[in-house]
Amino acid sequence: MTASDSSQVDLVGAELTRNIVRAALFAALLGAFSQVSFSIPFSPAPITLQLLGVYLAGILLGPVWGGGACVLYLLAGALGAPVFAERASGLGVMVGPTGGYLFAMPIAAVIIGMIVHGNTSLVDPSQRGVGRLLAGLISGTVVIYTCGVVGMMVLLDFTVQGAITAGALVFLPGEALKIAAAIGIVRSDAITAA
């Protein structure tokens, strides 16, 4: 590189660098959480922590960067990072059985972030009331499961009853647990978004 070239280097600002790093780390955490599964009593389906990661992205990073983290997660997965459940990756997963849920993740993170933070400027989520956190998380969950069920109907030709049974009802006990965990973590003051 010549001396004249070096003057054309366009540096990324400090705040933006920090936000990109936070979003990328959260996207990688979503990938790691997708591989963690727990069996829950009285349910045939084990739960992963993937959606808990989406909830926390919306709450801790806010609507813009929480949604951005989910977009990075999907893009990296589509391009080959083994971030989806069972270390799957590729564009094919996006049009597969879980495609609807995946596409809904950024939307859910944005909605959760908007309800929790009120607008795009971030507030300390631990100071938000339980009702507000609950409203955000339930809205996000409804969006994810609605898109997931519609996705199963469109992509795999499930019947409405089949899609709701296999794609939503069996997972609801686990989601209630994750919503409770997300609220407990955020209200515990044990972490603060860097």
Place this chain on the structure above:
Amino acid sequence: MLSYAPGSSVAHRLDPRTKLFVQIAIAIAAFAHTTPRGLLILTAITGIVLVSADLDPRGVLRELRWLLVLTTMGPVFSVLVFGPPWIDLYRAIDPAMASYRVLCLLLVSVAYVRTTPVRDSRAAIEWFIPGRLGRGLGLGVGLVFRLLPVLLADVSRLRMAIDARAGTQRPLHDRIRRLTLGSLRRLFDRVETLTMALQARCLSWNPTTPPLGFEVIDWPALVLAFGLLGWAVV
């Protein structure tokens, strides 16, 4: 685990934009023609894609077994009827074709994953989405690829540590809370370190990504992609 592996197959030598375009064209055509004849053509194209990537379909199917189980649930749920005769096999035909379509698209996407390094995918993103948005997405995707093994190791170590301290006897919500809190603490510690490291290395909007260029080998693939798109709208 299905991930990039260096090689010299035809698919390895294709431009990443060509491979993405072919994948999208195959998906659009598959959705437009989910008929026995359409699926026969899709099967042939999937076979060509796998051969071009030097992939053994049996090995790929083994890796995708979890998704395959989910994919077959459509036909299984569809044959069940709430009332006599309780089972109606005829209702499984359309879901079975939809499931087979998904299976083919999964195999095609594995060929991309197996033959495309992340730096090429990043360059393709920056070509498809010009400006700072594309650069930012390319940068972010590159970071996710690099950071995923680190975060996986963090979460795995934490889970082992929790289990070693009678974690399996704790209530489930407590185990989830401990694992998530530990993971988030490490994540936010890494934010500081990584931000500083990137700034110290002068993170810029004008990085040097690999040059992209269509070669002669790309033309047949591009013709196939345009042909599939044309077929999809017929």
